[in-house]
Amino acid sequence: MASNTIIGIDGNEANIENRVGVNQYAFEILWGLYKLQDNKENNYKFIVYLKNHPREDLPKENDSWKYKVITGKGIWIITKLMPWLLFAKDKPQVLFSPSHYTVPFSTIPRICSIMDLGYLNSSEQFKKTTFWQLKFWTAISIIVSKYVIAISNATKDDIVRHYPFASKKVRVIHLAYDKDRFNKDISESDVRRIKEKYSIVDDYILFLSTLKPSKNIEGLIEAFAKIKGSFPGIKLVIAGKKGWMFDSIFKIVKELGMEKDIIFTDFIEERDKPTLIKGAKVFVAPSFWEGFGLNVLEAMACGIPVVVSDIASLPEIVGKAGVLVNPHAVESIAEGIAKVLKMPKESYNMMVEGSLEQAKKFSWEETAKKTLEVIENSIKR
16 A cells, blocks of 8 residues: 555454453554555555544554544444545544444445444344344444455354345454463462452452343353352352443342352453453353353463353354353253363363464454455455
């Protein structure tokens, strides 16, 4: 590309304090693209559009990386970003939105990233306003975008099934993990420190994600109640911030009399995640759907055996390294967890090695390179 090529990015998903899911993806992809500037062959300038001033942990400005803050509230993408892109003098040649939402109208090519379409089959798990925004704005973004990035083959399949016209413009680019933070070398002393911080005394099974219906936390709690008698020295740690429609989770804990056996940590700071994962005996993700399963990959990178749903993207990410269960069958979840907890040491260690090997297949550097290729192709064609 020519040296005056400008790539625009909607960076708002990354510019928040407590990042989960799409926020973490947007944050990592910003850093990945930023680091690619070191390649002398890449002659381009980035402008990252924000509605608030950039947080301290976002990439720093330099000659080829700038932030443009366009203040405003409400539906900012439509009321602020879209007019700016139509009339700005330093208009980019392409707009990349690392989320489901891009500007509905623009004279430049657009690229959006789709995490998953699970909400289309489970509208009851969302507030009505959230569901309709997701449904219609995602559809519009897929229609107007020159390319659509799907974070897994499972997500691509869903996009093509619901929107057949998009089949030729969907590109699969997997997510990854931070190798410097998530690895098998986390010390036992750090694990003891994090257990003390969150008042965890015993060994534990770990669930880590936002508390919302799609994560099937109620099913996990019921499964844990079934096996607790066989493993009296273990707790279930449910780590993550409250999302929506989570009251029933706490209700079922009380009904089952499991208050002393289940630890809720609420939101986990990013710096605590690797160590909390490393201390677990097994990591469980019994989701009804997942666009990717980033926390599952991070657990595998730490050498922690994983028990995950046999649906959507999770078998694709885990490969042969984890235990697959039916998320709609409590008994299946219970059996999957018990299988890992009952493993002889040699079998458990083999599973650990398999997890580490599978995780090596994923890299943020590769994710950034492939994303940049899609961006470049949208300009060339």
